[in-house]
Amino acid sequence: xxxxxxxxxxxxxxxxxxxxxxxxxxxxxxxxxxxxxxxxxxxxxxxxxxxxxxxxxxxxxxxxxxxxxxxxxxxxxxxxxxxxxxxxxxxxxxxxxxxxxxxxx
DNA sequence: CATTTGACTTGTG
DNA sequence: CCACAAGCCAAAT
Numbered sequence: 001x002x003x004x005x006x007x008x009x010x011x012x013x014x015x016x017x018x019x020x021x022x023x024x025x026x027x028x029x030x031x032x033x034x035x036x037x038x039x040x041x042x043x044x045x046x047x048x049x050x051x052x053x054x055x056x057x058x059x060x061x062x063x064x065x066x067x068x069x070x071x072x073x074x075x076x077x078x079x080x081x082x083x084x085x086x087x088x089x090x091x092x093x094x095x096x097x098x099x100x101x102x103x104x105x
Numbered sequence: 106c107a108t109t110t111g112a113c114t115t116g117t118g
Numbered sequence: 119c120c121a122c123a124a125g126c127c128a129a130a131t
Contacts, residue, residue, distance in 0.1 A: 023113080023114085024112075024113050024114080025113065025114055025115095028113090028127095033127090034126095035113095035114090035125085035126050035127065036113095036126080036127060036128085037113035037114060037126075037127085038111065038112085038113050038114090038126070038127060038128075039113090039126095039127055039128055039129095040112080040113080041111065041112040041113065042111075042112080042127090042128060042129065043112095044112055045111085045112055046129090055112085058112080059112090060112080060113060060114085061113075061114055061115085062114095065112085066112040066113080067112065073112080077112095
């Protein structure tokens with residue numbers, strides 16, 4: 001049984017520890033798909049309903065949520081991250097501090 | 106099949 | 119730090 005890029009991305013995202021986050025480019029790189037940052041976004045957008053994938057732990061390289069501020073998706077992601085101990089400051093957080101270090105996984 | 110779009114990244118000014 | 123451009127790839131139109 002071979003793994004599709006989509007499934008690999010799901011696995012990577014699912015492995016992000018609580019209280020940590022990862023960027024799209026990082027996810028793509030870990031999945032063995034360098035340069036597929038946007039593809040990761042497409043996959044997360046097309047997530048099957050009921051998936052337990054912690055997509056909220058995936059953010060952009062700026063250390064901010066990729067959704068527009070005020071949208072329900074933005075608010076939901078922010079709330080979940082805060083619930084995991086991530087502190088938001090002015091709509092973003094310390095990426096260097098919360099960024100997932102795959103060596104720990 | 107060509108063009109546009111998008112939950113992106115990195116570099117330059 | 120902000121604005122703009124180029125690079126990147128897949129899916130939608």
